[in-house]
Amino acid sequence: MPEGHTLHRLARDLGVAFAGRRVRVSSPQGRFAASAALLDGRVLVGAEAWGKQLFVELEGDPPGELDGERFVHVHLGLIGTFDVHTAPAGAVVPDPVGQVRLRLVADDADADGTDDDAATTAGPTAWADLRGAIVCDLVTAAQRDAVVARMGPDPLRPDADPDRAFEAIRRSRKPIGALLMDQSVLAGVGNVYRAEVLFRDRLHPLRPGNTLQRSRWQALWDDLVALMPQGVATGRIDTVRPEHSPVATGRAPRRDDHGGEVYVYRRTGQPCLVCGRRVATAVLEGRNLFWCSRCQPVFRSRAVG
Template identity: 45%
Template sequence: MIRASAVQDKFAAGVALLDGGTVTSTDAWGKHLFVHVAPAGDRPPVWLHVHLGLYGKFQHGPGSPAAPWGQLRLRLESERGWADLRGATASELLDEEGRRHIIGRLGADPLRKHADGDAPFERISRSRTAVGALLMDQKVIAGIGNVYRAEILFRHGIDPHRPGRDVTAGEWTALWSDLQVLMRAGVRTKKIITTRPEDRPPGRRSASTVRREDSHYVYRRTGEPCRTCGTPVRTEEMVARNLYWCPKDQAD
């Protein structure tokens, strides 16, 4: 059984429905988290839908939480621990139809067990939009953030400005497979490491010893030398986020 509470009143109805309920399962699709809750009494089950956005945080821990503070959107407690939600773009209760509606708007999620890259490529291969923009479109691929966008394109030598329709099937197959490996490793290690061991300093080549400054090829390295060719890394805004790339290694 969970106890639900909040400081903000924006989610008061949701808090009241969740309080006393039982979490039966969780699921994630891209950046969307779904928590299945069976409310107390004879009310039908609901899905707690959370999208953190750029500024949301879901903090959790064992035991009892500290006294509520700040703009606390939702607090969940049980005998196993607690979880606090703040600043999320979305926090709402949905029925099964509502959950399916959201998932239906999303592209394939590389982290899901049976994720298939064919559907994203079908959309990309028909588009004149820059591939760097398409990779950030959650309707094309769900879950890729700004770090993976920059890094995966560098690893495959693809100019982020190249139209999607000019990405070959072979390039996409390699990129999609590599993306799945990188993102799944990120989940396991709780770190986003995209550099290959041979491109890291000696003694810092394992995932457990790599430093943050050696974890990426181009992300947040504006003006610094490319790790493979020495050309200064460039940056510009693309789809409202900073894009990073090497103009030499990613030249078409």
């Protein structure tokens, strides 16, 4: 499932391609057709990600009205994709291919209420196709806010409050490896970032959340805040420090369809890049864990009695 950096990157790309432009909205597949008809011809205001949730905002009717359905809520799930394309002004938009739930096409001819040639070529040709998402709904601002309220803080958002997540963690006896994947505790972290930040911060994934000191949590949060924007910028997850990189160590670069240089994720049985011990794996709440038993020792409580 795409992690938070993918959604923030997508929101950025949608904004660059469409923000401030009138869009043609359609549903070639047909499943979003009724909602697409309500949105067709509106100006796209922008797109915003909260964790793994994406909200595309379109202008209200009348323009600027805060009520009414004007947010497209998207959750990509395991197989969803939202591909954004741009081409020089005047290029022909290709016909949709496959099961396209939602299609956006920039329509500058109507953006300023005119149909002259200058308006038609005001910006590059842009279109975007959504396929395979588990959620594609037209929602109100209140419904958008309700979805956001159910989520924990997102390390990629400047308004995020890490103390909210810590309060949930310190009250829970569940393993920290499970809590990091709970979107109501922490928004946007998936299996890759979970495995990697726990390794980088030397935390065993099965350590109970209520044993984590605030300072350890702050260090983990700060690591996510540093790592995840890199994923937004590059489109891949790289977590290996320079001293453990292929260039520094002479090892071969990682070859994996997820891309990126990582310490433990999907490296079961391979030597740890730091200590050489074999990377371990187990299943927790239906998802695979990866860790190094030497670099991430089992937590031993110092409590007496």
